[in-house]
Structures are given as structure tokens and as C-alpha cells.
Amino acid sequence: MASIGHIVAPTPTGEVLSRAQARARLVPDCMVEARRIANTVISGWHGRRRRGIGENFWQFRPYSDGESLARIDWRRSARDDHTYVRDREWEAAHTIWLWADLSPSMMYKSTFGAVSKESRALVIMLALAEILARSGERIGCPGVMEPVSARNAAERLATALIHAPLAEGLPQTAMIRGFSDLVLIGDFLDPADEIMARLGPLARRGLTGHVVEIADPAEETFPYAGRTEFTDPETGERLTAGRAEALREDYRRAYLARRETMGAALRQLGWTFTPHRTDHLASEALVAVHMYLSGMPAAERHGGIGRAQKASS
Structure with a gap:
């Protein structure tokens, strides 16, 4: 997933070794x-509430054709002209898959960002693992x-990441x-239609997805001026602009249009989309994903995403 910057791509062998060493140093921190961050966010949270098989009442909702008549709550239905069923709280252990993009473009950090995109993605991923592990x-x-249910799951994930082979693009x-949840954290700078071609089939398989887009401030604002050379950290291709400021408006328009297109397509799948900048607090993105996993109603969820997109633009 390409990014902008001034990074010269090293030789393939040197790149593999350098990135592996850099990751080994980065993950413990x-x-x-x-x-x-997890200790700050987790206060007062005792697990996710979801509809499903359980003993506790969760909500009433309209009856759908094909459902068992035994699930109808006749007392509630007698109050008006609609037929309602009684949902119960989901209590079984759930599998949540976490993934962070660790491709070369994620190593980018401008002077405007607090940390690299890779560092922020790892922190959000591991903090989420810590919170979810404490909830069972x-x-x-x-x-x-492989999925585990253990209090030290976040530490085990961190260790696995240190020894994981380098991989490009979206995960297998x-x-x-x-009926699992999939949290994807990356910069998602590929064309929106290519990304959605990969994600669409996952939604049709029944996966619930949550996409967190990590952006460096410079990738949104394009603060460059004068003669500037841009290097793609993944292909090594270079672009030299004589007057970089002349590209700013067209670049910003294309960048934000890609984000809006992808966000709208994800919402059509029933997935969530959270744009996040590295000059903001990591806890902002963590809280947003935590709320989605906790079962926030779709109407509120989409409203929150819209506000986040507007603020980050």
C-alpha cells in the first residue's frame, strides 16, 4: 500500500533484514x-453485550418471516399492531481476529506525526488484544x-508478531x-475498488468487519512546497515535483475522495470505518473500535463515523 515520503527503498535482502530488526525493536515498546492505554480505556467495561444464545433478556425486535413462533413475545406484541420476538444476550466466547498492516508504507513518519503509522497500528492492535483478553x-x-482465550493473549500476540514473516497486502x-469479528488496521492507500474487491467476499461469508485507517498528517494535508522528490517505499518508484504546492489541491481532493468512497462501501457491507491520524491520541481509535465491538446501534455507529471523518478532514 503505497505512501508518500522521502524513503529510498533498500536492496531486497537488506530490506528484509532491516525491517525484521526494526519490528523486533518496536514491538516490545x-x-x-x-x-x-488499555488500562485507561478498560475502566468500567465488563465485556461486550451482543444478541444471541443466553439467559439474560437483551431486547425486543420485530418478528421476521421464518423465525420460530416460540420466540414471539405475545405480551409485548399485544401492546400494538406489531409482532415482536424476545432476544437474549450473547454469552458464548467469541472469536475476534486482529490484523495490522506491517508493509513498508506503514513505516512512514513525517515531522508532523507523533509516531510512525506502523507503531500506531501495533499499539492499537495490542491494546485491543489486552482489553479483549481481559473480557474472556x-x-x-x-x-x-491461532485464536486463544487467555489473559496473556496480548503478550503472546506480541511475541508472534516479532517472529512472523514479512507479508504484503491484506491478510489471508x-x-x-x-460470524467472527475482523479488525483491520492499516493505511489502505490502494484504490478503494481493489480493497473492496478483497473485503466484499468476507462480509458475504458472515464476518463483521471493523476497518481502522491510519494516516500521517502529511498524507492528508500535503504540506510540501518547492522542488520535492517523492519515493514509493514499496516499489522504489520516484516522482519529482518542481512546485509541489501546485499539486496540493488535486492531491487532497483525490485522497479524501478515496477515503469517502471506501468508507461508504464498508458501511454498505454493514462494516465500520474509523479514520485515525498519528498526531491524535491512540485511545481515540481504540475507544471507537471498542464501542463497535460492544454492539453500539448501527444508526449511532454511522453517525459517529461521519463525525470522525469530518474532523479528520
């Missing part, structure tokens, strides 16, 4: 920061760690069964 959820990472998901 990210785990410390993730735990600190099963946590996995596609291609990196053949191992993920339907």
Missing part, C-alpha cells in the same frame, strides 16, 4: 504503550497466531469462520 474473548491474528482469511 508498543506492548508497554498498549497496556498503558478468543483472539487470533490471520497467518500469525481462509482460516476465519463466519
